Amino acid sequence: xxxxxxFFYPESIAVIGASRKPGKVGxxxxxxxxxxxxxxxxxxxxxxxNPDAREILGVPTYPSILELPSPPDLAxxxxxxxxxxxxxxxxxxxxxxxxxxxxxxxxxxxxEGIVLQDQLVRIARKHGIRIVGxxxxxxxxxxxxxxxxxxxxxxxxxxxxxxxxxxxxxxxxSLITQSGAFGVACLDYMAGERLGLxxxxxxxxxxxxxxxxxxxxxxxxxxxxxxxxxxxxxxxxKEFIEAAKRAVLSKPIVVLKAARTKAGARAAVSHxxxxxxxxxxxxxAFRQAGIIRVNNVEELFDVAKALSMQPPAKGKRIAVLTxxxxxxxxxxxxxxxxxxxxxxxxxxTEERLEELKRRGVIPPIxxxxxxxxxxxxxxxxxxxxxxxxxxxxPVVDGVIILALHHIPRLTGSLPEKLAEVARGVDKPIVFCDxxxxxxxxxxxxxxxxxxxxxxxxPERAAIAMSALTAYGMIRRKFLEGGLITP
Amino acid sequence: xxxxxxFFYPESIAVIGASRKPGKVGxxxxxxxxxxxxxxxxxxxxxxxNPDAREILGVPTYPSILELPSPPDLAxxxxxxxxxxxxxxxxxxxxxxxxxxxxxxxxxxxxEGIVLQDQLVRIARKHGIRIVGxxxxxxxxxxxxxxxxxxxxxxxxxxxxxxxxxxxxxxxxSLITQSGAFGVACLDYMAGERLGLxxxxxxxxxxxxxxxxxxxxxxxxxxxxxxxxxxxxxxxxKEFIEAAKRAVLSKPIVVLKAARTKAGARAAVSHxxxxxxxxxxxxxAFRQAGIIRVNNVEELFDVAKALSMQPPAKGKRIAVLTxxxxxxxxxxxxxxxxxxxxxxxxxxTEERLEELKRRGVIPPIxxxxxxxxxxxxxxxxxxxxxxxxxxxxPVVDGVIILALHHIPRLTGSLPEKLAEVARGVDKPIVFCDxxxxxxxxxxxxxxxxxxxxxxxxPERAAIAMSALTAYGMIRRKFLEGGLITP
Numbered sequence: 003x004x005x006x007x008x009f010f011y012p013e014s015i016a017v018i019g020a021s022r023k024p025g026k027v028g029x030x031x032x033x034x035x036x037x038x039x040x041x042x043x044x045x046x047x048x049x050x051x052n053p054d055a056r057e058i059l060g061v062p063t064y065p066s067i068l069e070l071p072s073p074p075d076l077a078x079x080x081x082x083x084x085x086x087x088x089x090x091x092x093x094x095x096x097x098x099x100x101x102x103x104x105x106x107x108x109x110x111x112x113x114e115g116i117v118l119q120d121q122l123v124r125i126a127r128k129h130g131i132r133i134v135g136x137x138x139x140x141x142x143x144x145x146x147x148x149x150x151x152x153x154x155x156x157x158x159x160x161x162x163x164x165x166x167x168x169x170x171x172x173x174x175x176s177l178i179t180q181s182g183a184f185g186v187a188c189l190d191y192m193a194g195e196r197l198g199l200x201x202x203x204x205x206x207x208x209x210x211x212x213x214x215x216x217x218x219x220x221x222x223x224x225x226x227x228x229x230x231x232x233x234x235x236x237x238x239x240k241e242f243i244e245a246a247k248r249a250v251l252s253k254p255i256v257v258l259k260a261a262r263t264k265a266g267a268r269a270a271v272s273h274x275x276x277x278x279x280x281x282x283x284x285x286x287a288f289r290q291a292g293i294i295r296v297n298n299v300e301e302l303f304d305v306a307k308a309l310s311m312q313p314p315a316k317g318k319r320i321a322v323l324t325x326x327x328x329x330x331x332x333x334x335x336x337x338x339x340x341x342x343x344x345x346x347x348x349x350x351t352e353e354r355l356e357e358l359k360r361r362g363v364i365p366p367i368x369x370x371x372x373x374x375x376x377x378x379x380x381x382x383x384x385x386x387x388x389x390x391x392x393x394x395x396p397v398v399d400g401v402i403i404l405a406l407h408h409i410p411r412l413t414g415s416l417p418e419k420l421a422e423v424a425r426g427v428d429k430p431i432v433f434c435d436x437x438x439x440x441x442x443x444x445x446x447x448x449x450x451x452x453x454x455x456x457x458x459x460p461e462r463a464a465i466a467m468s469a470l471t472a473y474g475m476i477r478r479k480f481l482e483g484g485l486i487t488p
Numbered sequence: 489x490x491x492x493x494x495f496f497y498p499e500s501i502a503v504i505g506a507s508r509k510p511g512k513v514g515x516x517x518x519x520x521x522x523x524x525x526x527x528x529x530x531x532x533x534x535x536x537x538n539p540d541a542r543e544i545l546g547v548p549t550y551p552s553i554l555e556l557p558s559p560p561d562l563a564x565x566x567x568x569x570x571x572x573x574x575x576x577x578x579x580x581x582x583x584x585x586x587x588x589x590x591x592x593x594x595x596x597x598x599x600e601g602i603v604l605q606d607q608l609v610r611i612a613r614k615h616g617i618r619i620v621g622x623x624x625x626x627x628x629x630x631x632x633x634x635x636x637x638x639x640x641x642x643x644x645x646x647x648x649x650x651x652x653x654x655x656x657x658x659x660x661x662s663l664i665t666q667s668g669a670f671g672v673a674c675l676d677y678m679a680g681e682r683l684g685l686x687x688x689x690x691x692x693x694x695x696x697x698x699x700x701x702x703x704x705x706x707x708x709x710x711x712x713x714x715x716x717x718x719x720x721x722x723x724x725x726k727e728f729i730e731a732a733k734r735a736v737l738s739k740p741i742v743v744l745k746a747a748r749t750k751a752g753a754r755a756a757v758s759h760x761x762x763x764x765x766x767x768x769x770x771x772x773a774f775r776q777a778g779i780i781r782v783n784n785v786e787e788l789f790d791v792a793k794a795l796s797m798q799p800p801a802k803g804k805r806i807a808v809l810t811x812x813x814x815x816x817x818x819x820x821x822x823x824x825x826x827x828x829x830x831x832x833x834x835x836x837t838e839e840r841l842e843e844l845k846r847r848g849v850i851p852p853i854x855x856x857x858x859x860x861x862x863x864x865x866x867x868x869x870x871x872x873x874x875x876x877x878x879x880x881x882p883v884v885d886g887v888i889i890l891a892l893h894h895i896p897r898l899t900g901s902l903p904e905k906l907a908e909v910a911r912g913v914d915k916p917i918v919f920c921d922x923x924x925x926x927x928x929x930x931x932x933x934x935x936x937x938x939x940x941x942x943x944x945x946p947e948r949a950a951i952a953m954s955a956l957t958a959y960g961m962i963r964r965k966f967l968e969g970g971l972i973t974p
Contacts, residue, residue: 261821265830408672
């Protein structure tokens with residue numbers, strides 16, 4: 003564990019294969035790390051290794067690893083594959099214990115690549131060096147400034163220069179990924195969706211550090227609240243499952259396992275040379291381990307957002323509070339499809355809502371059955387008082403607030419008013435406003451600033467809520483020591 | 489048909505129940521129509537009816553309908569329900585033939601509301617007046633400037649005033665909706681997603697004009713390329729199905745039918761007083777009519793976008809062209825889940841791609857099996873030449889281009905280069921770049937400017953392509969006079 007920690011919080015980094023030439027991997031990595039150091043985000047020492055330079059980008063540069071002034075906590079290796087084993091041997095000699103090998107040309111190309119990777123691993127083991135990679139994009143930790151994302155930072159389009167690879171802000175979602183290209187796309191997706199990142203690891207050929215170890219590490223990482231895994235295949239499945247079982251007691255694990263279908267599996271085989279196994283075996287294993295499995299990219303991040311912002315639900319009885327009957331119906335449809343229970347409010351809860359109606363707090367034409375339809379005549383107060391009732395109700399485990407903002411009497415203060423009501427309540431709340439115009443976007447952003455995950459369609463909100471009940475169930479079962487049944 | 493046309497292209501409009509008071513429905517509708525007239529979007533005459541004013545917002549105002557200088561082509565009625573039948577009677581006397589009744593308080597409230605609605609319909613029939621509504625949001629036609637969307641145009645949030653109900657630009661997607669609140673949210677969604685609108689109708693209680701007639705009208709409307717329907721229940725199902733069958737020969741119909749599940753149906757009953765029928769009956773009827781049914785709000789618009797921009801596919805054999813193996817695998821997964829065929833390229837197509845490899849046009853490590861993985865070394869030319877091969881291939885019916893923009897050698901000119909290759913080709917192409925950062929968004933926008941529907945996740949692109957093959961199949965079967973089999 004302690005060793006892996008240095009991958010994310012090194013006090014010194016050396017870039018092996020640093021280059022003067024913009025666009026080269028060894029240049030881009032050094033440039034980003036230098037920028038992070040200049041900005042004060044990366045606070046450690048930075049070195050470069052290049053036989054022909056004494057300085058690159060203002061970073062002190064040494065002709066060889068053996069000449070480095072002190073052993074770096076972390077080496078980032080971006081040199082041709084055939085030179086990597088020797089570099090690792092030299093790192094071992096000076097006492098470095100952690101290396102990210104970006105270089106490709108190992109097991110993924112077969113033949114001599116496999117031999118080279120075996121050699122790399124043997125040398126690393128001899129010195130007790132831990133390797134992330136090879137054939138990977140590496141590590142991103144916005145908090146510490148460790149960032150080996152060497153792909154172009156900016157690109158030109160339509161006469162404008164735009165950020166080509168935006169980094170997410172610091173946050174509590176961690177992602178480990180088999181695919182580097184897809185990992186980079188995920189960072190871009192997270193940045194645009196304003197999702198915060200704790201740790202990102204593209205582990206490539208996982209010659210040494212594998213998914214299981216990374217999950218153990220992230221389980222122990224206080225910054226990580228949700229662990230996301232993207233994989234086409236999983237190696238050493240038993241270790242993985244055991245690590246997941248340990249982790250889910252403290253934080254949820256969400257897996258997007260591609261190559262689900264026969265066609266997908268065939269495609270994955272030609273892509274990674276990793277055997278993509280039978281999907282139903284994965285499915286059973288994930289269930290046994292308490293892993294939440296998602297079906298697609300959007301769901302991965304929708305679910306991650308909900309799990310990073312809201313507590314798990316204590317049961318599956320969900321209430322829907324809306325001002326649009328149709329949207330309420332769609333939410334209920336998706337909840338039922340996802341195995342949730344539409345909370346039956348009859349009795350005290352309904353009586354309290356009827357009382358609000360009598361007192362003129364909620365409109366007389368409102369429907370107080372679940373989904374509760376406050377109608378287009380609703381105002382902020384109607385939402386506030388109704389939410390209060392639902393949060394206090396013993397028959398409600400979670401609430402989806404669906405406030406279509408278009409109606410006249412809802413205001414931009416609704417998010418903070420509802421946050422006031424929800425403060426200290428241990429029941430998950432998920433928000434939805436349908437629309438992609440500027441007000442809808444601003445309204446959802448404001449809800450998220452107040453801690454409510456917000457979605458642009460009823461179904462996405464229902465999916466997010468379903469993950470919160472799933473994780474609640476997983477935790478209960480694991481804490482009770484029982485097994486998860488489907 | 490001709491009569492319905494005046495709802496969208498009237499030469500004169502009278503707002504019955506126009507008000508001086510901002511926020512009132514009769515004020516907001518008049519204000520919007522006046523603005524559209526001032527902007528030159530609405531080119532006809534505009535009148536207001538109000539007993540106590542001679543002029544409102546600069547619009548000539550008359551004390552009663554009977555005193556209007558000439559019968560308006562379209563009357564928009566926003567007065568209390570009990571006065572509506574008389575107003576319609578007066579409209580009949582002066583010779584107006586089309587009225588949108590915004591007012592609520594009819595069948596949806598039961599009891600006397602039902603009686604009032606019957607009376608309204610009787611009077612309208614007597615005069616040969618067509619009614620949209622009552623209890624609706626009405627009509628939006630960005631092309632002609634007819635716009636009865638009375639909900640707040642702007643609202644304040646976080647100290648800023650933002651457009652609360654943005655209108656979509658003029659385009660080729662038409663939407664008819666049972667739910668007004670959800671309809672408004674759809675307009676907001678379309679505006680933000682840059683989807684163009686031809687006609688929008690919120691038909692409310694459909695006392696007179698119903699879904700079937702609207703579908704017939706939209707089928708004949710040259711501006712409409714895709715017809716979207718949102719409904720919780722469908723009345724006069726046989727007429728609806730017959731209208732749909734006629735329409736799908738010329739344009740696709742996509743239906744989002746809520747109240748799919750038992751819980752959803754229960755919720756819908758309390759919401760609309762309309763009987764939400766058994767879902768499998770709807771399913772069978774939709775299939776028989778050649779209607780494309782979608783599962784959620786996002787799919788509705790994703791599919792609409794694809795159908796409005798690309799030709800239907802002649803078969804289900806799809807090729808995926810990518811620079812990210814993982815994303816390719818996910819695309820193939822979703823395609824297979826949706827019943828598509830992953831095109832088998834072996835033979836001539838693969839040979840031509842191999843030839844590109846030999847000539848150094850596509851990288852030597854590329855995989856030329858479907859999904860074709862050009863890898864992170866790909867450049868624009870590799871995409872252009874590969875797409876050319878796929879479009880010419882007799883074994884490919886449609887192509888999903890998945891260009892993760894992050895890699896170094898792809899440029900912002902890719903969209904126009906690919907558009908050049910695709911010009912005049914009658915095979916659908918769908919685009920995907922994963923990411924929500926500024927470059928990804930700009931890249932997708934540029935693809936859309938060039939006519940390629942673009943999506944931020946592989947699965948959404950695959951769903952869009954599946955709709956293009958579904959509509960292709962529907963058209964073939966209907967043109968052959970056969971029936972659709974599941």
